[in-house]
Amino acid sequence: MSQHRHPGAPGRAGAVPALPDLPEATVARLPEYLRALHALADTGHETVSSEGLASAAGVNSAKLRKDLSHLGSYGTRGVGYDVTLLIEQIESVLGLTQCRSVALVGVGNLGHALAGYDGFASRGFRIAALLDADPSRVGEEINGLVVRHVDDLPRVAVEESISIGVIATPAPAAQAVADQLVAVGVTSILNFAPCVLSVPEGVDVRKVDLAIELQILSFHEHRKASLTALPGGLAATDTQEAIGT
Numbered sequence: 541m542s543q544h545r546h547p548g549a550p551g552r553a554g555a556v557p558a559l560p561d562l563p564e565a566t567v568a569r570l571p572e573y574l575r576a577l578h579a580l581a582d583t584g585h586e587t588v589s590s591e592g593l594a595s596a597a598g599v600n601s602a603k604l605r606k607d608l609s610h611l612g613s614y615g616t617r618g619v620g621y622d623v624t625l626l627i628e629q630i631e632s633v634l635g636l637t638q639c640r641s642v643a644l645v646g647v648g649n650l651g652h653a654l655a656g657y658d659g660f661a662s663r664g665f666r667i668a669a670l671l672d673a674d675p676s677r678v679g680e681e682i683n684g685l686v687v688r689h690v691d692d693l694p695r696v697a698v699e700e701s702i703s704i705g706v707i708a709t710p711a712p713a714a715q716a717v718a719d720q721l722v723a724v725g726v727t728s729i730l731n732f733a734p735c736v737l738s739v740p741e742g743v744d745v746r747k748v749d750l751a752i753e754l755q756i757l758s759f760h761e762h763r764k765a766s767l768t769a770l771p772g773g774l775a776a777t778d779t780q781e782a783i784g785t
């Protein structure tokens with residue numbers, strides 16, 4: 541995943557308490573900690589050591605302690621972190637204490653898969669609107685939601701209090717869709733189209749490109765093959781650390 545961010549995003553949800561200014565890498569790891577913590581809570585764990593949580597989240601424990609110290613969470617010596625408390629702290633920092641409404645634009649192959657995925661709701665996101673430019677797709681019902689024409693976006697954005705836009709259109713259409721989302725006041729965009737979007741200051745864009753992830757893995761495969769070809773073979777390398785996860 542890649543991301544670009546502009547400071548000073550105007551909030552749509554009104555005044556919120558000042559948040560710590562966290563490093564982006566920390567922000568990117570918090571959802572991993574949250575997922576691991578929910579799994580621990582589901583299996584009856586009340587506390588967890590930094591090593592245990594780090595291992596469940598797939599990071600090293602020093603990095604985890606540093607990340608959590610940014611939230612003012614240091615755990616208790618000999619006991620570790622209180623699982624429920626840490627879940628609350630991370631959810632609060634990530635702004636997950638309120639459910640956010642998402643508009644998905646482009647309901648083709650990928651859009652259908654995203655619209656049919658139930659996992660967003662359990663993580664605090666409601667797909668509230670499906671929009672497409674193709675009249676033959678308008679009116680189709682997916683997971684209880686009817687696809688609407690993208691020209692309805694201004695009305696839908698107000699009706700559903702849309703706070704995040706997801707773009708799953710072909711790349712040539714993505715910039716125009718981003719412009720439409722920005723025009724209706726959306727300040728967070730998740731872009732699946734393989735292109736760079738230009739957005740005004742105050743709008744955050746994250747890009748998901750599985751092909752890029754595969755290319756990065758390809759590099760590591762390539763590198764491992766070159767190392768095993770050396771005399772002595774591949775040193776005891778922690779591949780996840782090498783990848784930087």
Ligand SMILES: NC(=O)c1ccc[n+]([C@@H]2O[C@H](COP(=O)([O-])OP(=O)(O)OC[C@H]3O[C@@H](n4cnc5c(N)ncnc54)[C@H](O)[C@@H]3O)[C@@H](O)[C@H]2O)c1
Pocket residue numbers: 645646647648649650651671672673674677690708709710711713716717731732733734748749750751
């Ligand atoms: N990020 C990833 O890992 C990943 C994986 C798969 C596909 N993709 C990308 O996701 C996008 C969608 O892929 P797909 O296979 O679903 O394509 P698709 O052709 O099946 O669907 C695209 C949909 O977008 C709609 N559309 C086109 N222009 C529009 C506009 N201006 N406003 C609203 N809707 C519009 C089309 O009518 C169509 O329904 C592509 O850009 C593709 O490259 C990314």
